[in-house]
Amino acid sequence: MDKKKPAVDTYEIRYSDKEELALNIVNYFLKKENFSLFNIPEKMLENFSHPLYDLVFISTERLHSSEAIVHLEHKLKSVKKKMTKTYLIPSPSILFISVDCNIKFDVDQLPKNVEFVSIDSVEDLLSHPIILEDFPAIKTANLTHSFSELSQLINKEGILHLRKIRSMLTYTDKPWGYILLISLNVLWFLSFAYLNVLENQTDQIRPFALTQQGVQEGAYWLFITNSFVSRDIFQLIAAAIFTSYFGRFTEKLYGTMRFLGIALFSIGLSNSVSFALTTEHQFGFFPIVIGLVTAIGYASFNYRRYLMMSFRKMVVPFIGIFFIYAFITSYNELIAISGAFLGGLLGSVILGLPKKKSKSILKRILFLLGYLAILSISILTGLE
Structure with a gap:
């Protein structure tokens, strides 16, 4: 009788221009801004030592209705509450970059300390005032990697980050x-x-x-x-x-x-x-x-x-x-x-x-x- 394999959490990313754009932005933050992947399916990145943002979302979620905006508001509040409770960050600052938003709304309805950036292309990203002011190095970054290249690049950055963290958290293996x-x-x-x-x-x-x-x-x-x-x-x-x-x-x-x-x-x-x-x-x-x-x-x-x-x-x-x-x-x-x-x-x-x-x-x-x-x-x- 075959043994039943344990369930494994998996996720799937299907190719699209928006996914490719989002993953290029993810790769930039991993490589140039010292962020690390916090939630892979959500494309949520963290760097609690960053002077401006604790978390960065690069979202491909469709924001085409007021209901979607309300859902986003609740999600961001939930994330901020969890960050405060789990990691003792009083009011975490979040940068939310949406690559699929075609509805205008009042960004003030989002929680405090949340910057919202809506883009549709690399050109939009490189011309957005918040991005240019907060991340000037992005102007010279390569944001045109192919979908197949990105999986290798992101995996590589993840491995390098884990090695770095391990070396930081284990300064000596032979304590005496x-x-x-x-x-x-x-x-x-x-x-x-x-x-x-x-x-x-x-x-x-x-x-x-x-x-x-x-x-x-x-x-x-x-x-x-x-x-x-x-x-x-x-x-x-x-x-x-x-x-x-x-x-x-x-x-x-x-x-x-x-x-x-x-x-x-x-x-x-x-x-x-x-x-x-x-x-x-x-x-x-x-x-x-x-x-x-x-x-x-x-x-x-x-x-x-x-x-x-x-x-x-x-x-x-x-x-x-x-x-x-x-x-x-x-x-x-x-x-x-x-x-x-x-x-x-x-x-x-x-x-x-x-x-x-x-x-x-x-x-x-x-x-x-x-x-x-x-x-x-x-x-x-x-x-x-």
Whole structure:
């Protein structure tokens, strides 16, 4: 008996002059404007980093009646709502290019932040004021590829884009930084256990835990070592599990050196803020996990299309655990967690995503100065 093949979603594009024109425009946006195909049958493209448009539609749908315009209005509203809900874009901007519209209507009835362009030929496209103003490079683009050429060109651009995204989202395939952090926690704990149990030196934890006296004596390394001091075996296990879970993903996104840098930013601010605002300073690595989660959130915001859904699936279960933990934990730990959150965010911005071009070096410098200011003020406040 033959096995039934699983159903596969397919679509068909039939040749016509309008389809050829539309696909030539698609090819231009893929190749020259760094857009990618978001919905192939609808010819919907996205580039959430584009300065003018988040989405571009190249539509061959017949717009020959008022009913068709009403349908278009509802569709655009639905798309905008989905973009806001799924990818956290408050009011996505859309360019809608129609190659089959022969009805005049008031474009103001379309949703906000939607530009409507109606064309019938390449000449119409190249003479349209919106297209010329927003995409001047289109004047020199080849928009006369044949139907058979376009399938190969679009497939090629799609493959190149996927390779580019994979390289951006997987900066390192062999992360070891998170293993280093876990190992430091474990080795530190075992050394304390040896001193406390076998040597009966119960105060050996103190030289590495954050205290006002220690900082006054010049032991500024306590702002680092304090995060590697575990209260008990349960705190150590929790820190190891969450560091492994979130740390590996963070390191793959940022690379080992940036990952360790973000952890260091989180450690520094977590301990300095705790030093300033609490009398019994929190120690342990768990707050730093919040800094790593923040770094993943920052990357997900920048790569919404590819990471936002994964980020939600990864973090939503953790949020429940965090709220339970926050409910039963102390004020001191909440302060340490808040500092780690801020440190992780600032560290992510300052160090940046490896293969994402920074729009402003000055912005990163200002964030670094802000971080150093918070760090310094916190330490000085704690010493008073």
